[in-house]
Amino acid sequence: METGSTSSRPPGSEALARRVRSEERPRRGFEYVEGWGMAMGAESRVWRPESADEVAEVFRRSRQSGRCLALRGAGRSYGDASINDRGDVLDISAMNRVLSFDEATGIADCEAGVTIRDLWRHSLPRGYWPKVVSGTMFPTLAGAAGMNIHGKNNYKVGTIGDAILEIDMVLPDGTFITVDRERRPELFHAAIGGFGMLGAITRVKIGTKKIHSGEIDVAGISVPNLGAMMDYVDAHTGTADYLVGWLDCFGRGEDLGRGLIHHARYLEPGEDPEAERTLTLAHQHLPGSIMGFPKGEVWRILKLVSHDPGMRLLNFTKHQMGKLEQRKGWYRQSHAAFNFLLDFVPNWKFAYGRKPGHGLIQYQVFLPKESALAGFTEIIGRQQKRGHTSYLGVLKRHRPDPFLLTHAMDGWSIAMDFAVTPKNRESLWATTDELTRVVLDHGGRFYFAKDAVIGPKTVEAMFDAEKLSAFRALKFQLDPGEMLQTNLWRRAFGPVETFTAPA
Ligand SMILES: Cc1cc2nc3c(=O)[nH]c(=O)nc-3n(C[C@H](O)[C@H](O)[C@H](O)COP(=O)(O)OP(=O)(O)OC[C@H]3O[C@@H](n4cnc5c(N)ncnc54)[C@H](O)[C@@H]3O)c2cc1C
Structure with a gap:
């Protein structure tokens, strides 16, 4: 399929130059607001309304001043979805x-x-x-x-x-x-x-x-490759309450996509004799240390292995440990421990480096069920060839929903984390550009919460034209001057006129 240039250019030195560190304070009245992956950010005025009336007041000021406004929650989107290098930010938290x-x-x-x-x-x-x-x-x-x-x-x-x-x-x-x-x-x-x-x-x-317990039944299933992982998940979607696969993106050939599935199910009434105790907040507490290390410091250890050979070894070790986990059979975990694995290690993202220009992007690709195995195999193979292997891969099964610009489909996704450095930025973006073409050729889609790279041509190719124009029409009707903007909007839906105050 001819898609033209599917990506946006990497946020370059201009954006990086604006990156503010403690020694380089933001301008008075401004804050440095960054995407969760740290690879992009901008200096903005930040408004923190405490009521809907105050939100309306911030909107009124923006309309009057002509400064465009980005809406922001907790800033947990990896890329540029809630940053605004051309205007203000409204933080709803x-x-x-x-x-x-x-x-x-x-x-x-x-x-x-x-x-x-x-x-x-x-x-x-x-x-x-x-x-x-x-x-x-x-x-x-x-x-x-x-x-x-x-x-x-x-x-x-x-x-x-x-x-x-x-x-x-x-x-x-x-x-x-x-x-x-x-x-x-x-x-x-x-x-x-x-x-x-x-x-x-x-x-x-x-x-x-x-729910009838503060715990959930969990089993780890080790699998030798991506095909086996997808077969297991497909065979259990009718009965499992949760299914998620971790995969080692360094695996090649027969081992491509090897990994560990977590399969979980809610407990029925009476299955947990201690439900009163497990349904307390104290029981959901995440441990304060991991293998004896205070968990706030674990990112420093991860940082030591945050390079290709280290991550290859870490992924291999995790795969071997998955085989041991499978031998345990079913075990119980609190809901918080099962669902929020990534919160176990606070600030794990710092392992990717905290200096300006360092960080990570997540790139989550969705493929229809018919082409998912072939498409993912090609995507993992190509990133290995280009020397940009994802350090973390997570596979999920999805279903369609009725929302206009949804990312979900009757298919699968793999979310992949890529390290960003000032040195690899250009070539990483060139690699994701190549992967994006593979995704589009297989009828796939992207997810804006995890995106930092796609451009308007990709957006046009991945959404149904009618849905895209319905969204644009609604935007034009409700926000004709495009007061609400983010870097994501300008990057993926641009070009966007500069918002100006009414004459
Ligand atoms: C470690 C980690 C794990 C994650 N795991 C998952 C996962 O399993 N599944 C998943 O789907 N996502 C996942 N995410 C992504 C995350 O759930 C989404 O990015 C989510 O949108 C973040 O919410 P937020 O409050 O931080 O919003 P932000 O990231 O600040 O904003 C998200 C979007 O919402 C818009 N927005 C903010 N406030 C408002 C408002 N008041 N009205 C209208 N729009 C608004 C913003 O403009 C932006 O476009 C993960 C993120 C991290 C960091």
Whole structure:
């Protein structure tokens, strides 16, 4: 397929030059706001409203001043989804109250800055767990809805949008609106997954799932390659509550895609004789040390192996340990320990380096089920050939959902972490450009929460043309001057006119 140039250029020296470190303080009244992967960021004024009225006031000021505005939750998107090198940032995280929780139905009514952590800590002692969580507990509900996040159970329960019942928004012109599947359904389905381009979500009403224990049954299944991993997952989607595969992207030939699957299931009533105890917050506590090391310092050890030979060895060792884990059979883990593995090691991203220009990008590719095995095999093979092997690979099974620009499909994804350095930046972007063409040739898609590289041609190729123009029409209707912008929007949907104050 002829796609032309599918990528954007790497954020280059200009963006890096703006990177502010302690010795280089931001301008007065400005903050350095970065993507979670640290590879991109910008200096901005940051507004932290505490109510929907204050959100509307920030919008009014932006309209008047002509400074464009990016919406931001907890800043857990890896790339440039909530940064804005041409204007201000509205950070929703101060709106963080759980307004009500119905213990009969498990429906939570929350301000949009409530995090997934706040939500499960509120719901768990009442016998409920969020239906959809990401691999980290720190995203806000606003950011989670803005990206329409998925969990390790996407194939079974859909994305977080499927669990959301209603949202309040402040539109760019200052209008307050409540939308759901009946009231302005087109806006509900576009704003969820609309990456903050249509208005600010200020309240989220969301369903949670009844649970009968604070623990979950888990089994580790070691697999010799990608085909075996996908066969296992496909054979268990009907019965498992969660399925996720870790894969060693250094494996080649017969070993390509070797790894470890985690298969988990909720406990039925009565299966946990100590449910009262396990449903306490104390039982969800993540350990303070890992193999004797204080967990806050573990990233320093990871840093020592954060290069190709080290990561090859680490992945190999993990694969061997997976074989031992399989021998354990089923074991029990708290919900927090199972779901938020990545939060075990605080600041693990620092292992990728903290100097300007260093960091990581995550590149999550979605392929339809028919072409997934062939496409992933090609993608992993090509990155190895080009000398940019992903240090971490995570496989998930997905299902379609009704949201306008959704990333989810009846297929699979692999999320891959690539180290970024000032030296490898150009060649890494050239590699992802090549991989992007493979993804598009196989009918695949990308996910904006994990993206830092794709350009407008890719966006046009990956979405249905009608859906894309419906989204653009809604953006034009609600935000004709494009007051709401992020670096992601300009990179992947550009060119964008400079937002200016009315004459
Ligand atoms: C370690 C780690 C693991 C992760 N695992 C997963 C995973 O398993 N599954 C998954 O799907 N994602 C995962 N993610 C990605 C993360 O869940 C998403 O990027 C999520 O959107 C982050 O939420 P946030 O609150 O940090 O929002 P931000 O990253 O700050 O913003 C996300 C988007 O929401 C928009 N937005 C922010 N506030 C509002 C608002 N008030 N109204 C409307 N739009 C708004 C922003 O403009 C932006 O486009 C992971 C991230 C990390 C760092």
